[in-house]
Structures are given as C-alpha cells and as structure tokens.
Amino acid sequence: MTRKRKDYLTAFLFVLPSLIGIAIFYVVPYIICIIKSLYIGQEFVGLINYIQLFSNNTFILALKNTVIFTVVAIPLLMIISFLIALFLNSFKKILSFFRSAFLIPVVVPVASLICVWQVVFDDYGAINGLLNTLGIDTVEFFSSEFSMGMIIFIYVWKYCGFCVILFTAGLANVPKSLYEGAKLDGANSFQLVTKVTIPMITPTTFFVFLIEIIYSFKIFREVFALFGNYPNEHIYFLQNFINNNYYNLNYPRLSSASIILSVFIIIILLVFFIFERKHSFSE
Amino acid sequence: MIKKVISLILCLLALTGFSACSDSTAVGTKNKITTYTLKNWYSISEGNSIWNYNKHCKDSDKMIEIVEFETEEELKNKLSTELMSGKGPDLISADCLSAAGISYEKLIDQGCFVDINEVIKADTSQDQLNLSDYNEKALQSGVINGKRYFIPFYFMPNFCVASQQELEKYINADTKSLSYNDIIKINDKINEEKSDKVISSNADGYIWSYVYDNVDFINKTYNFDGEFSSTAEKLKELKGTGDKIKEELLQEFVISPYQIYEYCAEIEKYGETARIIGKPSIDTDVLSAQMCGIYFINKNSAKKQDILEFIKYALSEKEQNDVAGTDIEKYDNTTSYYDGSYFPVNKKSYKSLMNNAKKLKYLDDTIKISNESVEQLENILAQISDFQFSQSTNYMTEVGSELISDYVDGKISISMFVEDLKTKTKIYMEE
Amino acid sequence: MKKIIKCIFLLLVTAIFLFPVVYMIACSFMSSSQISKMLDFANGEYKDLNMIPEMFTLEQFYQVLFRRPEYLLKFWNSVIITLPTVIGQVVVSSFAAFAFAKLKFPFRDKLFFIYIVLLILPLQVTLVPNYIILDNMNLLNNFLAIILPGTFSTFGICLLRQSIKYIPDSSIEAARIDGASYFRIFTRIIIPQIKGGLITLTLLCFIDNWNVVEQPLIYFEENSMYPLSITMADISNSDYGIIFACGVMFMIPALVIYFYGHKDINLSIYDIEK
Numbered sequence: 001m002t003r004k005r006k007d008y009l010t011a012f013l014f015v016l017p018s019l020i021g022i023a024i025f026y027v028v029p030y031i032i033c034i035i036k037s038l039y040i041g042q043e044f045v046g047l048i049n050y051i052q053l054f055s056n057n058t059f060i061l062a063l064k065n066t067v068i069f070t071v072v073a074i075p076l077l078m079i080i081s082f083l084i085a086l087f088l089n090s091f092k093k094i095l096s097f098f099r100s101a102f103l104i105p106v107v108v109p110v111a112s113l114i115c116v117w118q119v120v121f122d123d124y125g126a127i128n129g130l131l132n133t134l135g136i137d138t139v140e141f142f143s144s145e146f147s148m149g150m151i152i153f154i155y156v157w158k159y160c161g162f163c164v165i166l167f168t169a170g171l172a173n174v175p176k177s178l179y180e181g182a183k184l185d186g187a188n189s190f191q192l193v194t195k196v197t198i199p200m201i202t203p204t205t206f207f208v209f210l211i212e213i214i215y216s217f218k219i220f221r222e223v224f225a226l227f228g229n230y231p232n233e234h235i236y237f238l239q240n241f242i243n244n245n246y247y248n249l250n251y252p253r254l255s256s257a258s259i260i261l262s263v264f265i266i267i268i269l270l271v272f273f274i275f276e277r278k279h280s281f282s283e
Numbered sequence: 284m285i286k287k288v289i290s291l292i293l294c295l296l297a298l299t300g301f302s303a304c305s306d307s308t309a310v311g312t313k314n315k316i317t318t319y320t321l322k323n324w325y326s327i328s329e330g331n332s333i334w335n336y337n338k339h340c341k342d343s344d345k346m347i348e349i350v351e352f353e354t355e356e357e358l359k360n361k362l363s364t365e366l367m368s369g370k371g372p373d374l375i376s377a378d379c380l381s382a383a384g385i386s387y388e389k390l391i392d393q394g395c396f397v398d399i400n401e402v403i404k405a406d407t408s409q410d411q412l413n414l415s416d417y418n419e420k421a422l423q424s425g426v427i428n429g430k431r432y433f434i435p436f437y438f439m440p441n442f443c444v445a446s447q448q449e450l451e452k453y454i455n456a457d458t459k460s461l462s463y464n465d466i467i468k469i470n471d472k473i474n475e476e477k478s479d480k481v482i483s484s485n486a487d488g489y490i491w492s493y494v495y496d497n498v499d500f501i502n503k504t505y506n507f508d509g510e511f512s513s514t515a516e517k518l519k520e521l522k523g524t525g526d527k528i529k530e531e532l533l534q535e536f537v538i539s540p541y542q543i544y545e546y547c548a549e550i551e552k553y554g555e556t557a558r559i560i561g562k563p564s565i566d567t568d569v570l571s572a573q574m575c576g577i578y579f580i581n582k583n584s585a586k587k588q589d590i591l592e593f594i595k596y597a598l599s600e601k602e603q604n605d606v607a608g609t610d611i612e613k614y615d616n617t618t619s620y621y622d623g624s625y626f627p628v629n630k631k632s633y634k635s636l637m638n639n640a641k642k643l644k645y646l647d648d649t650i651k652i653s654n655e656s657v658e659q660l661e662n663i664l665a666q667i668s669d670f671q672f673s674q675s676t677n678y679m680t681e682v683g684s685e686l687i688s689d690y691v692d693g694k695i696s697i698s699m700f701v702e703d704l705k706t707k708t709k710i711y712m713e714e
Numbered sequence: 715m716k717k718i719i720k721c722i723f724l725l726l727v728t729a730i731f732l733f734p735v736v737y738m739i740a741c742s743f744m745s746s747s748q749i750s751k752m753l754d755f756a757n758g759e760y761k762d763l764n765m766i767p768e769m770f771t772l773e774q775f776y777q778v779l780f781r782r783p784e785y786l787l788k789f790w791n792s793v794i795i796t797l798p799t800v801i802g803q804v805v806v807s808s809f810a811a812f813a814f815a816k817l818k819f820p821f822r823d824k825l826f827f828i829y830i831v832l833l834i835l836p837l838q839v840t841l842v843p844n845y846i847i848l849d850n851m852n853l854l855n856n857f858l859a860i861i862l863p864g865t866f867s868t869f870g871i872c873l874l875r876q877s878i879k880y881i882p883d884s885s886i887e888a889a890r891i892d893g894a895s896y897f898r899i900f901t902r903i904i905i906p907q908i909k910g911g912l913i914t915l916t917l918l919c920f921i922d923n924w925n926v927v928e929q930p931l932i933y934f935e936e937n938s939m940y941p942l943s944i945t946m947a948d949i950s951n952s953d954y955g956i957i958f959a960c961g962v963m964f965m966i967p968a969l970v971i972y973f974y975g976h977k978d979i980n981l982s983i984y985d986i987e988k
Contacts, residue, residue, distance in 0.1 A: 007817065007818065007819070007896075008818075008819045008820065010817070010895075010896045011813045011817035011818065011819040011822075011896075012813075012819060014809045014810060014812055014813035014817065014896070014900075015809070015810045015813045015814070015819075017806050017809065017810070018806050018807070018809065018810035018866060018868075018871065019810075021806065021862070021865060021866025022829070022832065022866050022868065024847065024866075025840070025844060025847070025862065025863040025866055026832045026835070026840065026863075026866070026868070027828075027832070028843070028847065029839070029840040029843035029844050029847065030832070030835065030839065030840065030843075032843040032846075033839045033840070033843060036843075056713055057709070057713055058709070058710050058713040058714050061710070084727065087720075087723075087724070087727075088724075090720070091720070091724075098724065098728055100972065100973075101728045101731055101732050102728075102731055103972060104731070104732065104735050104969075105731060105734075105735065106921060107921060107965055107968040107969060107972070108734075108735055108738070108961065108964075108965050109924075109925055109943065109961055109964050109965070110925070112738050112957055112958060112960070112961025112962075112964070112965075113734055113735075113738060113961075115738075115741070115957070115958070116734045116737050116738055116741075117734070120734075143695075143699075143703070157730075157731065157734075160731070161731065162918075165914075169910075173880060203876070203879075204876075207872070207873075207876050210830065210833070210834070210872065213834050214833060214834055214869075217834070217836055217837075221927070228681065228685070229681050230681050230682050230707050230710060230711065232703065232706070232707075233706045233707075233710070236710060239836065239838075241714065242836065242838045243838065244714050245714060246363060246367075246838055246841075247359060247363050247384070247385055248385075248386065248389040248390075248393070248714060249363055249366050249367055249385075249389065249390055249393045249395060250389065250392075250393060250714075251367050251842065254838060255839070258835075258836055258838060258839040259839075261836055262831065262834070262835055262836070262839070265831075265834050266831055269827075269830060269831070269834075273827065353937050356931060356944075357931060357937070360928070360931040360932050361931075361932070361935075364841070364842060364845055364932045367842050368842055368845050368846050368849070369846075
C-alpha cells in the first residue's frame with residue numbers, strides 16, 4: 001500500500017466513529033424528513049407542500065419575522081462582542097473575574113430568568129419606570145413592535161460572553177509584529193483595527209457567525225417561555241410555526257417548513273464559506 | 284492532587300451512567316386497548332363509560348386500559364409524537380385532547396381518525412349497530428366531510444329556565460333562545476332598577492361564549508367585525524353572583540331533566556309560568572346542546588372492531604338508562620346530583636327518561652310540575668338542531684383565554700383586544 | 715484619567731451583564747410572600763426592583779433540598795444524561811477534528827460542509843424520524859436515547875477543528891519524520907495543545923445537555939427518568955420561589971466546571987501567541 005493510501009486509511013479510521021454516529025442520528029433523519037415533505041399522508045405529491053407553504057400567510061409572517069431577527073441580531077451581536085473584546089484587550093492586566101462575568105449569562109437556565117425579564121420589561125417595570133421619569137411614554141414591551149427589540153436584547157445579553165471569548169482567542173492569534181509594522185508605517189488606531197485586525201480574524205468571525213446562528217434558534221426557548229404558543233404577530237417566528245404544526249400533527253407542513261429553513265441557512269453559509277476561502281490567511 | 288480526585292469522581296459517575304443505561308422498563312401491557320388521560324381530569328361521562336365497560340366485559344383482552352399522565356406537557360408530547368410516527372393510543376377522547384392542548388379539528392384535517400362507518404360495515408357480529416335507534420341530529424354532528432369520526436354518547440342542552448312574567452318585564456321573549464343583545468338589554472334595565480338581582484350566576488362567562496360563538500372551526504371562518512366591539516364592551520360589564528347569594532333571573536347549568544323540572548316547579552310555586560329558553564347565542568332561531576362522551580378511534584389502531592364493542596355497550600339501552608338515571612324514584616337536589624346525568628342519545632332511553640320524569644317524586648313530593656311545563660320541555664328538546672363541542676377547545680385555552688382575561692381585567696383596550704383576536708385567530712386558523 | 719473612564723465603563727458593562735443573575739440569586743433568598751408580592755402584576759403600580767431581600771431566608775433551598783426529594787432524583791437524572799454525553803462527545807470529536815484539520819483524505823472539505831449544515835439543523839426536523847429509528851433499535855425508554863445522538867453531534871468537531879488548525883504544521887511534520895504514527899502524534903502533540911478547546915467544548919456541551927427539554931419528554935416514557943431541566947421549563951406560575959432556588963442549584967455544576975478549567979482556557983489563548 002502506498003504511503004498516501006495508508007494516510008487516507010488512517011484518516012478514515014479517525015473519522016469513522018463520528019461518521020457512523022452522524023449517519024444514523026442526523027443524516028438518515030434529515031433524508032427521511034425530506035422524503036416525508038414530498039408526501040401528504042401516503043401519496044406522493046411532489047412539491048405541492050412547498051407551493052402551499054408559500055401561499056400560506058402565517059408562514060410568510062413567520063418567515064418575515066425570522067429574517068428580520070436574523071439580519072438584525074446576528075451582526076449586532078458580532079459587532080458588540082467584537083468591540084467588547086477589543087476593549088477588554090486594551091487593559092494591560094485584568095482580573096479574570098471580569099472575563100468570567102461575561103460567561104455567566106450562558107450558564108443560567110432560561111426558566112429562572114423569565115421572572116426577571118418580566119419584572120424588568122413589564123409595563124410597570126424597571127425600564128418603563130426609567131423612561132417615564134425621562135418623559136417618554138410607556139413602551140409596551142410585551143405586545144408591540146418593541147417585543148422584537150426585547151428578544152434581540154435578551155439574545156445579545158445571553159450570548160455576548162461566549163462570543164467575546166472567541167474573539168479574544170482570535171485576537172490573540174494576530175501576530176504582534178503586524179501591529180508594530182503598521183504603526184511604523186504611521187497608521188492610527190482606527191486604521192489598525194480595520195486594516196489589520198479584521199482581515200486577520202476572518203476565520204474566527206466565520207466561526208462566531210456559525211455559533212450565533214445555532215444559538216439564534218435556541219432563543220426560541222425564551223420566546224416560548226415568555227409568550228406561550230401564540231405570541232403577538234411581531235415575534236411569531238418560524239420555530240413557533242414549526243412547533244405548533246408539530247402539535248397539529250401536520251407532519252408534511254412541518255417538514256417542508258424545516259427544509260426551507262435549512263435551505264435558507266445553507267445559502268447564507270455558502271456565501272460566507274466562499275468569502276472565507278478568498279480571504280483566508282491561516283491555511 | 285485535587286484535580287485527580289475530581290477526575291476520579293467524574294469517571295465513577297460516568298460509569299454509573301453507562302450502567303444505568305442497560306435496563307429499560309416496559310410500559311403497559313400491549314394487549315389491551317389503550318387510552319390516554321391526564322390524572323384527575325376525567326369528567327363523569329368519560330370515566331364511567333370505560334369503567335362500566337371494563338366491569339361488564341368478560342374477556343380481559345378486550346378491556347380498555349386507561350394510562351394516566353402526570354402533566355399536560357407529557358401527555359401532549361407523547362400523544363403528538365406517537366400519532367405522527369404511526370402509533371398512539373387506540374381510543375382518543377375529546378376530553379383527553381382538551382387536556383393535552385391539541386385541537387381536534389386539526390387532527391381531523393390530518394386524517395388521524397378512523398371513519399366509524401367503515402368499522403360498522405366491517406362488523407360481522409350478531410347485534411349490529413343500527414344508527415336509526417339513536418338521536419339522528421346528534422349523530423349527524425359526528426359526520427364531517429362525509430365521514431363519521433365519532434358517535435356522541437350523551438348531550439347537555441344549552442337551556443335556561445326563567446319565570447315568564449319576570450322575563451317579559453325586560454324583553455320580548457318570543458324567540459326560541461336569547462340573543463346577546465337581549466342580555467345587554469336585561470342588564471341595563473336591572474341596573475336602572477338598582478335591585479339586588481343578577482342575570483344568572485354565570486353571567487361573567489357570557490363574553491367567553493360570545494367569542495367562541497363567533498369562530499367556526501370546521502369552516503375556518505371567524506367574525507370579529509361589525510357589532511362585535513360594542514357587544515363585547517357591554518358583555519364585559521356583566522357580573523356573576525360571586526360569593527354572595529343573589530336572586531337570579533335565569534337558572535343555568537342544567538344537567539338532567541329532573542333539575543329542569545325542579546326549577547319549573549319552584550317557579551310555579553309562586554304562581555308564575557315557567558319558561559324554558561335557549562342560552563344566549565348569535566342565531567336565536569337555533570337551539571344548541573353540548574355533546575359528551577366523544578371518542579375517536581386512532582387510524583393506527585389494530586383493535587377497531589373491539590372498540591366498536593365498547594361503543595355498542597355505551598350506546599346500549601341499559602347503560603344509557605343507568606347513566607341518565609331513568610329508574611330513580613325520588614329526586615332531592617341535595618343528594619341526587621349524580622343520580623341522573625346527561626340526556627341519552629339512545630331513543631328508547633330518552634323516552635324512558637321523559638316518562639320517569641312525569642312519575643318522579645320531587646323533594647319528597649313537595650314539588651308538583653304542571654303538564655304544560657312537561658310538554659314545553661319535550662317540545663323544546665325535540666327542536667335542538669346544533670350539537671357542539673364543549674368550549675374548552677385548544678383555541679380558547681391558547682388564544683382566547685389570555686386575551687379575554689386581560690380585556691376583562693382592564694389591561695388592554697377594546698380596539699387592541701379586537702385587533703389581537705383577529706391576528707391570533709388568523710395565525711391559528713392558517714397554521 | 716483615561717484609565718479611570720475605562721474602568722468605570724468596564725464596571726458598567728459588567729453590571730449590565732451580571733444584573734439579572736444577581737437578581738435571581740437575591741430572589742432565591744427571599745421568602746415566598748415577598749416573591750408573590752413582587753411578582754403581582756395586576757395592581758398597576760410601579761414595581762420596586764428590590765435587590766435586597768427583606769428577610770434573608772433559606773426557605774426556598776430547604777424546600778427544594780429536603781422537602782421535595784423528587785428534585786434530587788431529577789438532579790441525578792440530569793447528571794446521568796449529561797456526563798456520558800459530554801465525555802463521549804469530547805472523545806469522538808477530538809478524533810474526527812484532528813482528521814479534518816490536519817489529515818488529508820478525499821472529500822474532506824465537502825464532508826465538513828455537510829457537518830456544518832447538520833450542525834444548524836433545527837431540532838424538530840430530526841425529532842420524529844429519530845423516534846422511529848430509536849424505536850427500531852429498542853432504545854426508547856433508555857437513557858441512551860439522549861446520550862447517543864448527543865455524543866455524535868457535530869458541534870464538537872467544528873469547535874475543535876478551529877483550535878487544531880492553529881497548531882503549526884511544522885511540528886507534525888517533524889514528528890512524522892521521526893517515525894511517529896498518527897495516533898502517537900494525536901496523543902502526544904495535539905491533545906496537550908488544545909486543552910483550552912477541550913475545556914471549552916466540555917463546558918458548552920455540558921450546558922447544552924444540561925438544558926435539554928424536548929427530547930426527554932418524547933423519548934422517555936416514565937416520569938422518574940426526567941431530568942431537572944424539564945421541571946425548570948414547566949413554569950406553572952405558582953412556585954416562583956422554588957424556581958429561583960432550583961435555578962441557582964442548576965447553575966452551580968456548570969460554574970464548577972468553568973472554574974475548574976478556566977485557567978486553561980485563558981492560558982492557551984496567550985500561549986499560542988508564541
């Protein structure tokens with residue numbers, strides 16, 4: 001056996017346990033889901049489920065809300081955590097307490113914080129109290145467009161810590177020599193950040209983006225705990241749609257909606273992947 | 284050193300975890316017919332029919348096993364997953380679906396239930412189920428889009444009893460049933476009188492019925508426009524009796540005919556005529572009743588013919604006589620509450636019930652009921668044309684209840700209430 | 715001067731992040747009457763944001779730990795579900811991540827793309843088909859029903875591949891030239907260097923599985939096998955005090971793991987700088 005073939009075999013053996021597990025528990029169910037989405041009951045109907053889905057107003061509403069949330073929350077979280085990572089880095093010495101503090105929101109379970117959110121965001125809660133003393137009208141966080149804002153706030157609050165840690169790791173990987181070289185060339189701090197830091201941490205950014213998408217689905221748990229199965233129309237997400245159809249036993253609709261959701265994400269991923277390929281420096 | 288100790292403890296825990304995986308316990312016997320319910324939730328009709336059937340059934344393979352769940356979440360998840368993956372309990376009652384928070388109309392749309400007509404056709408036993416022996420209109424409500432999904436065992440009419448003279452003081456009481464506008468008129472006049480009267484002990488529930496009546500689940504339509512806002516605003520003001528004992532204009536919560544007769548006799552004691560009238564509804568020409576004992580058969584079940592035996596038993600004259608109480612001799616409202624419950628669907632049972640009501644001794648013969656009242660009741664019962672599900676459907680629990688409570692408590696305004704109702708109902712219908 | 719502003723800003727940001735958690739901990743020490751008064755939303759006045767309990771009581775913890783033994787049982791169920799999953803995922807993922815990051819084999823990148831896609835799959839997609847598969851394997855009423863799919867989740871592979879990528883190729887080449895097998899390289903070179911990544915993976919995997927809610931409800935048939943996360947998610951609007959206390963207890967194992975390994979996380983970040 002040639003050396004290369006032997007290498008291939010070893011690599012394959014390393015990956016084997018993972019491959020088997022993934023095949024059984026993830027790939028096969030996904031394929032089953034795709035197949036089932038092409039059926040209604042027992043008969044094969046092709047793409048009718050998808051066409052029906054797009055003419056369904058509730059689905060369009062859910063899709064719109066999910067897109068708005070994704071497009072707003074993910075970049076926002078990325079920018080905020082990046083800035084905080086830069087900020088923390090600018091301290092020469094920092095108590096590890098401060099770094100740990102950011103990780104605590106991730107660790108706390110959802111249910112315990114529901115009450116806290118209710119007290120803070122309620123019509124007569126803390127934030128409205130503050131706004132009223134400043135002369136602004138009461139904002140009904142629970143039943144208006146600002147519900148989306150509240151959910152975005154909770155999302156950013158919860159996962160900022162983890163993204164900060166990832167960005168800190170990525171920032172530490174940028175060689176100091178590049179910074180010194182740029183400073184010698186006369187760059188000010190703003191140019192340092194934009195021309196040196198951001199391109200160098202592109203793989204980290206990609207990874208943070210991935211993590212954020214995963215967690216943007218998990219935020220559904222908070223929405224469910226705060227609002228139940230039928231939240232108001234501004235925060236009715238695709239996950240609500242899928243979940244409710246689960247209890248309506250409408251499996252064809254549920255699977256076609258999930259497939260559309262995953263296709264949507266795959267497209268975004270492809271764009272980012274190609275982007276990373278072009279600008280990757282650490283290959 | 285400490286790290287080593289901690290690592291050791293973690294390894295031990297992991298090992299116990301792996302060893303705990305090896306034993307898996309079986310659940311329930313797979314032979315019997317299964318049905319699911321929530322602990323302590325069953326209504327009288329549901330619990331009794333199955334228990335009585337189990338007592339009567341000699342073959343233990345044909346008995347029905349009731350599997351109880353502790354929480355609603357558990358029941359809901361279990362039921363949906365099993366039904367979707369091709370399994371599930373053989374017998375599913377409408378009560379179980381309300382407990383689980385699953386909408387029956389959506390399950391019907393998905394074709395989860397068996398067409399009972401097919402099961403009846405395939406029945407090869409000696410005593411066949413003859414559908415003309417039962418109240419046709421009640422049975423007709425189980426037919427949706429040409430398929431028969433259930434046969435109701437009993438019904439409760441939506442009636443009120445009032446004194447004709449009192450009622451005429453407030454409204455022109457010619458219609459078969461009251462309308463919501465009538466209720467509003469009565470309320471206004473009672474407020475003008477400033478007396479201690481209430482419309483009925485359940486008056487604060489009228490707004491719930493109003494919302495429920497405006498939604499048609501089978502045709503997927505709803506109507507919250509037009510005079511909905513103004514009527515809802517006035518209905519919000521109605522108050523029930525609460526803790527105090529006040530004089531009620533209308534008596535509700537009729538369960539058995541014996542109760543209706545008792546109210547009639549009370550009214551006649553004061554020299555007035557009794558009037559039986561339908562509960563408030565939108566269409567005043569239609570009289571309605573609620574169905575009880577609704578059981579669906581799971582499409583995935585392997586015991587459809589056995590379940591047919593259960594249905595035959597529950598519809599048989601003897602069982603229906605027992606539940607409706609056609610053989611009791613005395614009626615005392617403090618002790619006889621469960622002696623007669625629900626109107627039977629079996630025509631012979633129904634006749635026996637009506638005959639017994641004329642012969643019964645009420646409150647140790649201290650109450651006498653006039654023939655006119657008896658005839659009135661029989662007439663009006665024969666005119667019921669709309670048989671409905673109970674109000675505790677998933678729609679009311681998920682969408683309606685929070686909105687209505689918020690509105691009645693004053694947390695949201697009427698315009699927000701109507702708008703929210705419209706959007707959420709739209710989302711619910713189209714999902 | 716600039717330093718003071720920076721410090722104040724830092725404290726402010728930290729306070730925003732920690733505030734809800736501190737509030738929750740404070741609430742867990744309050745008596746039930748104070749909690750119901752605090753959470754009574756109907757009376758239309760502004761709520762006081764009391765951080766300091768009126769009476770410092772351990773009543774809630776007492777209720778949870780001693781009065782209601784079922785919480786302890788569920789705690790152990792959570793442990794039984796989470797520990798094997800975490801250990802399994804770390805082992806499987808480190809092997810596979812090494813292969814994806816450093817070794818070459820056909821279809822490597824395309825396969826990895828599929829892994830990423832599987833990563834972000836929503837839960838409901840695989841819930842029912844998994845049920846069918848597990849039923850056929852007779853694993854339904856078994857803890858393995860949650861442990862196995864969790865072990866093979868692709869999250870660990872993506873995370874560790876990131877860390878392994880930063881190890882310079884040169885050290886691996888040098889070891890190959892010295893005649894070491896890939897397995898040796900894996901154990902001697904790679905694993906010590908990605909300690910930070912492993913700890914991070916352990917922590918995140920632990921948190922994910924500690925909070926699992928939908929799967930036990932569906933795959934387990936017995937109430938006694940439910941983990942604690944289900945009770946936490948079942949907010950029946952009655953016993954907020956217990957929920958606060960449970961939340962604090964729930965948080966503790968994750969924090970323990972973090973403090974056990976956080977030095978490693980931070981250290982490895984600065985080590986790579988060399």
